[in-house]
Amino acid sequence: MSSVVVSSSREVDAASGAPHDEPTRLQRPGEQLVTMLAPDGTRHPNPPLDHFVADLTPERLLALHEDMVTVRRIDMEGVALQRQGQLGLWPPLLGQEAAQVGSARALRSDDFVFTSYREHAVAYCRGIAIDTIMPMWRGTAASGWNPFEFGMAPPAIIIGAQTLHATGYAMGCAKDGVDSTAIAYFGDGATSQGDVNEAMVFAATYSAPVVFFCQNNHWAISEPVGLVARRPLADRAPGFGIPSMRVDGNDVIAVMAATRWALERARSGDGPSWIEAVTYRMGPHTTSDDPSRYEDPLEREEWAAKDPIDRLERHLEQLGVLGDAHRAAVKEKADATAAAMRAACVGLPDPEALKLFDHVYTEPTAWLNRQRSQYEAYLAMFEGGDEA
Amino acid sequence: MTELTLASAITSGLRHALAQDDRVVIMGEDIGRLGGVFRVTDGLQRDFGADRVMDTPLAEAGILGTAVGLAYRGYRPVVEIQFDGFIYPAFDQIVAQVAKLHYRTRGVVRMPITVRVPYGGGIGAVEHHSESPEAYFTHTSGLRVVTCSNPQDAHWMVRQAIASDDPVIFFEPKRRYWVKGEVEDAMQAAPPLDRARVVMEGADVTLVAYGPLVATAIDAAVAAADEGVSVEVVDLRSLSPVDFETVEASVRRTGRLVVTHEAQQFGGLGAEIATSVTERCFEHLRSAPVRVTGHDVPYPASRLEEHFLPDLDRLLDGIDRALGRVNSLTGWSAPAGRPA
Numbered sequence: 001m002s003s004v005v006v007s008s009s010r011e012v013d014a015a016s017g018a019p020h021d022e023p024t025r026l027q028r029p030g031e032q033l034v035t036m037l038a039p040d041g042t043r044h045p046n047p048p049l050d051h052f053v054a055d056l057t058p059e060r061l062l063a064l065h066e067d068m069v070t071v072r073r074i075d076m077e078g079v080a081l082q083r084q085g086q087l088g089l090w091p092p093l094l095g096q097e098a099a100q101v102g103s104a105r106a107l108r109s110d111d112f113v114f115t116s117y118r119e120h121a122v123a124y125c126r127g128i129a130i131d132t133i134m135p136m137w138r139g140t141a142a143s144g145w146n147p148f149e150f151g152m153a154p155p156a157i158i159i160g161a162q163t164l165h166a167t168g169y170a171m172g173c174a175k176d177g178v179d180s181t182a183i184a185y186f187g188d189g190a191t192s193q194g195d196v197n198e199a200m201v202f203a204a205t206y207s208a209p210v211v212f213f214c215q216n217n218h219w220a221i222s223e224p225v226g227l228v229a230r231r232p233l234a235d236r237a238p239g240f241g242i243p244s245m246r247v248d249g250n251d252v253i254a255v256m257a258a259t260r261w262a263l264e265r266a267r268s269g270d271g272p273s274w275i276e277a278v279t280y281r282m283g284p285h286t287t288s289d290d291p292s293r294y295e296d297p298l299e300r301e302e303w304a305a306k307d308p309i310d311r312l313e314r315h316l317e318q319l320g321v322l323g324d325a326h327r328a329a330v331k332e333k334a335d336a337t338a339a340a341m342r343a344a345c346v347g348l349p350d351p352e353a354l355k356l357f358d359h360v361y362t363e364p365t366a367w368l369n370r371q372r373s374q375y376e377a378y379l380a381m382f383e384g385g386d387e388a
Numbered sequence: 389m390t391e392l393t394l395a396s397a398i399t400s401g402l403r404h405a406l407a408q409d410d411r412v413v414i415m416g417e418d419i420g421r422l423g424g425v426f427r428v429t430d431g432l433q434r435d436f437g438a439d440r441v442m443d444t445p446l447a448e449a450g451i452l453g454t455a456v457g458l459a460y461r462g463y464r465p466v467v468e469i470q471f472d473g474f475i476y477p478a479f480d481q482i483v484a485q486v487a488k489l490h491y492r493t494r495g496v497v498r499m500p501i502t503v504r505v506p507y508g509g510g511i512g513a514v515e516h517h518s519e520s521p522e523a524y525f526t527h528t529s530g531l532r533v534v535t536c537s538n539p540q541d542a543h544w545m546v547r548q549a550i551a552s553d554d555p556v557i558f559f560e561p562k563r564r565y566w567v568k569g570e571v572e573d574a575m576q577a578a579p580p581l582d583r584a585r586v587v588m589e590g591a592d593v594t595l596v597a598y599g600p601l602v603a604t605a606i607d608a609a610v611a612a613a614d615e616g617v618s619v620e621v622v623d624l625r626s627l628s629p630v631d632f633e634t635v636e637a638s639v640r641r642t643g644r645l646v647v648t649h650e651a652q653q654f655g656g657l658g659a660e661i662a663t664s665v666t667e668r669c670f671e672h673l674r675s676a677p678v679r680v681t682g683h684d685v686p687y688p689a690s691r692l693e694e695h696f697l698p699d700l701d702r703l704l705d706g707i708d709r710a711l712g713r714v715n716s717l718t719g720w721s722a723p724a725g726r727p728a
Contacts, residue, residue, distance in 0.1 A: 112460065112461075114457075141494065142488075142491065142492035142493075142494075143492045143493055143494075146493075146496050147460070147493060147496060147497055148496065148497075153460065153497075154489075154492055154493060154497075156485075158480060158484050158485070161453060161480065161481065161484070161485055163453075164449065164450060164452075164453020164454050164456065164457065164481065165453060165454075165456045165457040165460065165485070166457060167453070167454050167457055168453065168454030168455060168456055168457020168458045168459075168460070168461070169457035169458070169460050169461050170457070171454060171457065171458060172457065172458045172460075172461030172462070172463055173461065175413075175439060175463075176461070182457065194447075194449055194477070195449055195450075195453055195480075195481075198445070198447040198449055198450030198453065199450065199453065199454075201445045201447060201450060202444070202445060202447070202450045202454050205444075205445055206442075358494065358495070359490055359491050359493075359494050359495040360490075360491055360529050360530055361490070361530065361532070361554050362490060362495070362498060362552075362553040362554050363553075363554070365582065365629040366582075366629065366631075366632075366633065367629040367630065367632070368629070
């Protein structure tokens, strides 16, 4: 367990001790993270970034609070459904609500989102109905929603593959002469992958309007970020000619500001940007693993004190806008969403057997038609008859 | 009708595709100013601009992965992989992303990507420049895999591949790039992309070949005719899906099957074709199907490739096996004129 702590401190040492010869990091010297909302809820000014979030009135902050509480409730329900055998797997997002909500709420509907598999909150913010998130995890379909309807691709399970898709999509936006953008969500583990590094090469080469949104949740399943990163992940991008920002991923305001900074660069033709949202995965990688085998409980306690929802609540209390009525309404909405999610999940019918053969090609092939007919004939032997 | 090399017939096909659909973009390493290492894209960047004919970084996964994103955006990327052995870094993007997205999204997302790959041996190249990796891709549902054997097919098929809404892996037989033939531009007479073609009719043995070995198969059929054996040569053209109707009809006539390819034998196309034909028309077979293929070794150094690649004599030996004549397996003593 001590290796985890050592790894983490090595990263901190590197961040504060090593000189930054690239001027492209939008951070003040010595400042480790862009934070606008302190853990105690105090809003600190950040002159380079404040104008990106000038529109965050108390009402809008309350809406972000509602989003985060709702997606946390969705996530809890996902874990529960898996534990009850209703889902095959669930990758929890607990602790990453601000990173996902703050960034997703910065996007326009004509931007296109390419995610990994943990971004249920991003899907929620894109307006994707919760019942279309379930089929993939229940195993009734390989994916749920229509990507073109919501501007969001189906989740990529292969780590980092989607960063290239986002880059290609962004190259297409530039070719089309529109100011739409693409955003790629991935984790700290993905930064080891060739695809992510190639995505940065292509994005820089073609000045693609793409935002690389890395959620550094400190864990690649059981491997701590310190195992693969000797310096902050945000330091990788400048080497590719891509400016980066290291932001407090549990601070929804700072995350939104950082994402808007990157989106503005993309829309105005300045090309790709890289955001490292430093957060913490407060649960297992998926419902299949056991963090007690590898995680230092003290480290988790430290991060619990930086909880993204508590932090915003403290701020809203300081603003005097977090009343009992809002709390009750938010809880009610979150519970109702979770109930709808449960109902949608357990109500999902198993697909018909012959659907297996649909959509392999845009035009059916003789080969597959033959295989389908043969299997249909095989299944017909059992219909209404004695299956023994 | 113009006489073109196989390479320039592809160039001409690409030119048509670029002119007809402004969503077609060509991507690859060295394809712009250089015109590709085989010059297949020669002049295209000059005429269509660097925005449509894009020199890419040297990163195969990057090329395929960004092509996926462009396809999401409504483009029809035509990707050049410089050599067969360089496709492996892009393997994940091809088999796990490109091939699957249509299925995963139940038909909503289309990946009309064409991946052009110069493939096969026989040009005395160094390691990684002579491979026949087609079986990896035919094993992947969702991909169409095709190859051409002559300039006319090369021209028509590359245009059909680009027009297809399915992803197509288009294998180009590089040792046939410089072979010339008459090429008709008009598409009316073009057979469908997934149709095999009987290139020589015969009565005694069906010899199935594709890509670089079709010419060798024709040579073997001519040589066999001198010995009184009538060989029907089928050019497969599409490797996935395979046009089994054409192959099966031929085997029903001849009663014997020989399949040949440059790729290694184990788990290859020959195994699939032999088994499928046996399942479909066992009662018409007068002998067991025969495979004449590359050996199950890594592609060898070029001074050994003549022993790796099926040639005229190995095909004749395979035909002898199918006919139950004296052959290398039953105790063959080399007659004069054949290598011992």
